[in-house]
Amino acid sequence: MLRRLAFGFLVVIAFLSAIGGVVAWRTIRYWDGVVTEKFRTHRWSFPSKIYSDSLLVYPGMDLKAVGFFDRLRDLSYQPVHGELARRGDYNADDRAHLDLFLHDFRYPAMDGAGRAVRLDLDGSTVTRIEDLADHKELYTIELDPALISGLYQGVWEERRLVALNEVPPLLLRAIIDVEDQHFYEHHGIDVSGIVRALWVDLRSGHILQGGSTLTQQLMKNFFLTDERNLKRKLTEALMALIVEHRFSKQEILENYINEIYLGQKGAQGIYGVWEASRFYFAKEPQELSVAEVAMLAALIRAPNGYSPFRDPQRARRRRNYALTLMLKQEDITAAEFAEAVAEPLRMAPVVNETRDAPYFVDFVRQELAQTYPADVLTTEGLNIYTALDMHLQRLAEQTLQAGLADLEKRYPRLHADKPADQLQGCLIAIQPQTGAIKAMMGGRDYRFTQFNRCTQALRQPGSVFKPFTYLAAFEQTRHSDHPILPTTRIDDEPFEWAFDTQVWTPANYKKHYFGEVTVREALEFSLNAATARLAHEIGLPPIIDMARHMGITSPLPPYPSVVLGAAEVTPFEVAQAFSALANSGLRAAPLSIKKVFDRGGQPIERNPVQVEQAVPADTAYLVTHLMEGVIDYGTGHPARKRGFTRPAAGKTGTTNDYSDAWFAGFTPNLLTVVWVGYDRRRPINLAGAEAALPIWTEFMKQATAALPASDFVPPPGVTLVRIDPASGQLATPACPETLDEAFYAGEEPTSPCSLHPIGAEGQAVPGPTPPAGEMVPPPEE
Amino acid sequence: MLEESNIGEVPELTPGPEAVAAAPTPIPAAEQLAALPSPATGGGSTAAPKGASSEPESLLKLLGPGTPPNVAAALRLIEDGRQLMNQGHLDQALDRFERGLAIDPTNAYGYYFLAQLHYLTKNYDQAIAFASRAAVLSARADPPWAGRVYSLEGAVFEDVGRYSDARKAYEKAIQADPNNLAARVGVARLTPTN
Numbered sequence: 005m006l007r008r009l010a011f012g013f014l015v016v017i018a019f020l021s022a023i024g025g026v027v028a029w030r031t032i033r034y035w036d037g038v039v040t041e042k043f044r045t046h047r048w049s050f051p052s053k054i055y056s057d058s059l060l061v062y063p064g065m066d067l068k069a070v071g072f073f074d075r076l077r078d079l080s081y082q083p084v085h086g087e088l089a090r091r092g093d094y095n096a097d098d099r100a101h102l103d104l105f106l107h108d109f110r111y112p113a114m115d116g117a118g119r120a121v122r123l124d125l126d127g128s129t130v131t132r133i134e135d136l137a138d139h140k141e142l143y144t145i146e147l148d149p150a151l152i153s154g155l156y157q158g159v160w161e162e163r164r165l166v167a168l169n170e171v172p173p174l175l176l177r178a179i180i181d182v183e184d185q186h187f188y189e190h191h192g193i194d195v196s197g198i199v200r201a202l203w204v205d206l207r208s209g210h211i212l213q214g215g216s217t218l219t220q221q222l223m224k225n226f227f228l229t230d231e232r233n234l235k236r237k238l239t240e241a242l243m244a245l246i247v248e249h250r251f252s253k254q255e256i257l258e259n260y261i262n263e264i265y266l267g268q269k270g271a272q273g274i275y276g277v278w279e280a281s282r283f284y285f286a287k288e289p290q291e292l293s294v295a296e297v298a299m300l301a302a303l304i305r306a307p308n309g310y311s312p313f314r315d316p317q318r319a320r321r322r323r324n325y326a327l328t329l330m331l332k333q334e335d336i337t338a339a340e341f342a343e344a345v346a347e348p349l350r351m352a353p354v355v356n357e358t359r360d361a362p363y364f365v366d367f368v369r370q371e372l373a374q375t376y377p378a379d380v381l382t383t384e385g386l387n388i389y390t391a392l393d394m395h396l397q398r399l400a401e402q403t404l405q406a407g408l409a410d411l412e413k414r415y416p417r418l419h420a421d422k423p424a425d426q427l428q429g430c431l432i433a434i435q436p437q438t439g440a441i442k443a444m445m446g447g448r449d450y451r452f453t454q455f456n457r458c459t460q461a462l463r464q465p466g467s468v469f470k471p472f473t474y475l476a477a478f479e480q481t482r483h484s485d486h487p488i489l490p491t492t493r494i495d496d497e498p499f500e501w502a503f504d505t506q507v508w509t510p511a512n513y514k515k516h517y518f519g520e521v522t523v524r525e526a527l528e529f530s531l532n533a534a535t536a537r538l539a540h541e542i543g544l545p546p547i548i549d550m551a552r553h554m555g556i557t558s559p560l561p562p563y564p565s566v567v568l569g570a571a572e573v574t575p576f577e578v579a580q581a582f583s584a585l586a587n588s589g590l591r592a593a594p595l596s597i598k599k600v601f602d603r604g605g606q607p608i609e610r611n612p613v614q615v616e617q618a619v620p621a622d623t624a625y626l627v628t629h630l631m632e633g634v635i636d637y638g639t640g641h642p643a644r645k646r647g648f649t650r651p652a653a654g655k656t657g658t659t660n661d662y663s664d665a666w667f668a669g670f671t672p673n674l675l676t677v678v679w680v681g682y683d684r685r686r687p688i689n690l691a692g693a694e695a696a697l698p699i700w701t702e703f704m705k706q707a708t709a710a711l712p713a714s715d716f717v718p719p720p721g722v723t724l725v726r727i728d729p730a731s732g733q734l735a736t737p738a739c740p741e742t743l744d745e746a747f748y749a750g751e752e753p754t755s756p757c758s759l760h761p762i763g764a765e766g767q768a769v770p771g772p773t774p775p776a777g778e779m780v781p782p783p784e785e
Numbered sequence: 786m787l788e789e790s791n792i793g794e795v796p797e798l799t800p801g802p803e804a805v806a807a808a809p810t811p812i813p814a815a816e817q818l819a820a821l822p823s824p825a826t827g828g829g830s831t832a833a834p835k836g837a838s839s840e841p842e843s844l845l846k847l848l849g850p851g852t853p854p855n856v857a858a859a860l861r862l863i864e865d866g867r868q869l870m871n872q873g874h875l876d877q878a879l880d881r882f883e884r885g886l887a888i889d890p891t892n893a894y895g896y897y898f899l900a901q902l903h904y905l906t907k908n909y910d911q912a913i914a915f916a917s918r919a920a921v922l923s924a925r926a927d928p929p930w931a932g933r934v935y936s937l938e939g940a941v942f943e944d945v946g947r948y949s950d951a952r953k954a955y956e957k958a959i960q961a962d963p964n965n966l967a968a969r970v971g972v973a974r975l976t977p978t979n
């Protein structure tokens with residue numbers, strides 16, 4: 005009986021063992037397939053990065069005017085006092101020159117290493133550039149683009165993959181010494197290591213060593229979570245055994261050095277030894293000293309806890325502990341140990357590499373989304389080079405914020421406590437010739453509101469729309485018997501415009517009317533009645549067509565009030581449309597993304613400058629010339645009072661209910677539009693010249709400082725003639741006031757001023773009395 | 786930092802290849818270039834008489850002590866781009882022209898070569914638009930160059946079948962520079978014969 009029972013028991017045991025074996029075998033086979041496949045096909049996610057434009061430096065450039073030293077700091081260039089040792093060093097000790105070791109900057113077809121250059125200086129102006137290697141003179145150098153932002157899912161993993169042979173063997177040995185001394189002996193798990201780690205930790209009273217092998221750590225990072233429980237540990241161990249069985253130690257180690265998390269730089273996680281080497285020491289791994297190698301290996305256990313930026317003393321203790329292990333394993337000599345232990349921590353300066361251009365980044369993100377799937381953008385590591393000028397972007401942020409704060413200080417009624425009720429504004433700057441978006445500030449503070457007022461806010465432009473009316477008036481009548489010209493006189497008196505069954509009565513600012521005025525005066529002083537009369541004369545369709553040609557895409561209902569800016573548009577549209585004026589009638593397509601490269605540096609997108617003739621060059625010049633008058637004499641004159649002296653053209657805009665204040669203006673090289681108002685359309689009771697123009701002026705004064713002043717070039721087909729503005733005829737020496745006016749060639753006046761004629765002796769003779777109603781410029785529009 | 790070794794270096798000045806007229810199509814970019822409308826005489830592949838034209842002199846000759854720094858840097862970049870274009874490196878040439886214009890946006894020569902490059906790549910709308918900008922900028926400052934610009938414009942118009950515009954452009958070229966041979970030939974070609 006007993007024997008039968010024992011036999012039965014054995015049968016059951018054997019049966020259960022067989023079942024257990026089958027289950028275990030099937031489980032292992034399952035995990036073998038899963039782990040092997042995952043390990044073999046593992047792909048890291050690489051965030052795409054958005055960069056600003058690069059900075060071209062040339063002899064004659066004033067480095068201060070372009071924010072050069074801010075740029076050096078942004079790009080992690082480090083000041084040194086001796087010779088330039090490596091890329092990213094610069095020496096500015098001598099005022100007569102600046103030595104700079106440029107970073108590598110990978111561009112297709114422009115491959116090569118960063119070079120050391122000398123910039124001879126006169127004050128802050130570059131006088132000569134020389135390659136320090138061969139002493140050749142250079143006419144330009146280019147500072148690398150600045151990283152603005154990353155596109156990633158969940159966590160921004162900053163990582164550059166390296167092969168084992170790209171990493172110094174000492175760093176590999178140090179990692180093994182600190183993290184897994186039996187790496188080359190075990191098969192994935194190390195029982196003696198676990199026991200030893202427990203012993204060390206117990207003796208020291210805190211965790212110095214962990215029991216996980218490199219392979220286990222890799223499995224956890226690749227496939228598992230940070231969850232601490234027995235099941236996770238067992239799965240991790242099983243996976244480690246499988247991977248060790250299927251793959252070589254070298255493959256495992258290479259994955260490990262690229263995978264490990266080694267610190268945090270703002271939003272970016274630092275992953276892998278290459279990225280860590282750059283982050284902590286601004287060096288390539290091959291350039292690391294013994295002490296620096298030990299520091300990197302020491303960080304793996306707890307990168308933020310042992311961070312030398314956070315707690316240098318603790319970091320140094322941990323580094324020295326790593327050095328002790330390296331000495332014990334005979335990877336360094338006693339002399340190397342002594343030298344490394346004595347070495348102070350020399351860290352790269354901490355630079356938060358992302359810049360603040362969040363509204364622009366959102367805009368770029370939307371542009372990218374039209375071409376690239378979201379997962380490509382967040383995992384494929386595209387490098388996206390934009391047209392953004394970081395110096396101008398900074399200026400835009402500073403001047404907009406300071407300008408709005410100043411308005412609130414001068415007019416306390418504008419202040420609101422709640423962020424949602426605050427006075428808002430936006431600024432966009434475009435290079436008219438290329439369409440390059442140089443700066444974009446879509447609101448006062450991105451943290452409180454991400455609504456981009458440059459591109460999303462539909463607001464009435466008010467008088468900013470008027471130039472389209474004048475363009476249409478010139479263009480529509482230029483081949484007629486009575487072309488409208490800058491000297492054409494129109495009535496600035498109250499008038500009514502009947503349409504459909506309604507009557508529209510445009511009124512001037514503060515109901516001041518000036519009688520008969522010239523077309524020039526009507527635009528310079530933004531006279532509504534005169535402009536509406538002009539519009540009435542040519543009709544609405546050509547004006548709406550003109551606005552469309554120029555780049556206005558928002559709906560423009562065919563109501564008369566459209567000619568005075570009653571239809572809502574975005575500041576971005578205004579900027580596009582005005583850029584055609586600044587560029588002899590050629591409208592450049594707005595350019596935010598210049599180039600996109602894949603992670604390997606191959607180009608996948610290039611957006612060249614694209615232009616289209618929106619309006620003939622001569623007509624564009626005639627209106628630009630009038631708009632120069634807006635700034636020199638008219639409603640934009642406060643820009644001159646505030647010290648902006650360059651040739652410039654512009655237009656103020658204020659809506660009837662005073663809830664929108666605009667200024668859109670340009671030099672030949674830069675166009676900027678500023679809007680100020682409340683999101684909730686409360687009146688601000690300030691004109692464009694009072695609210696938007698000061699911000700525009702402060703921005704433009706600094707933004708244009710780097711380039712010499714240049715004037716607008718009259719195109720062929722335009723004749724500039726000196727006239728008497730009162731008569732519109734050729735000026736005589738007797739004319740008290742003269743003006744260089746632009747005309748279509750052949751339409752210029754030919755007779756001398758009849759108000760101030762010259763006698764046979766060349767003396768002025770009395771002429772008819774000048775027309776009554778001499779205009780007194782209104783203080784605002 | 787742009788890594789190409791020659792960007793930024795003061796270039797050795799070498800004369801460009803002789804332009805050759807009447808190029809067949811399609812042909813590689815470098816060869817197409819030889820068939821460019823000659824900037825020296827203006828006109829396009831169909832406009833320039835065979836072997837009659839040469840490249841314009843180096844833009845670096847325009848540099849002088851009074852040249853504003855950004856203009857000087859832009860001219861060097863544009864000259865660099867022109868040489869790259871002559872070697873058939875169109876993408877790099879485009880890059881140089883755009884960089885040059887970014888620091889001197891009113892550089893007539895940059896727009897001219899940009900127009901030429903777009904003409905080469907048969908991007909006719911852009912060629913016409915950039916040529917028109919070059920014409921605006923050079924008409925008063927450098928009439929012979931304006932002649933080249935109008936002549937190029939004429940060649941583009943001719944290629945796209947806008948013969949009336951082409952003739953007008955050639956006439957403007959002659960007005961700006963009476964010695965512009967290609968424009969004179971162009972006008973003669975487009976004048977109906979009895």
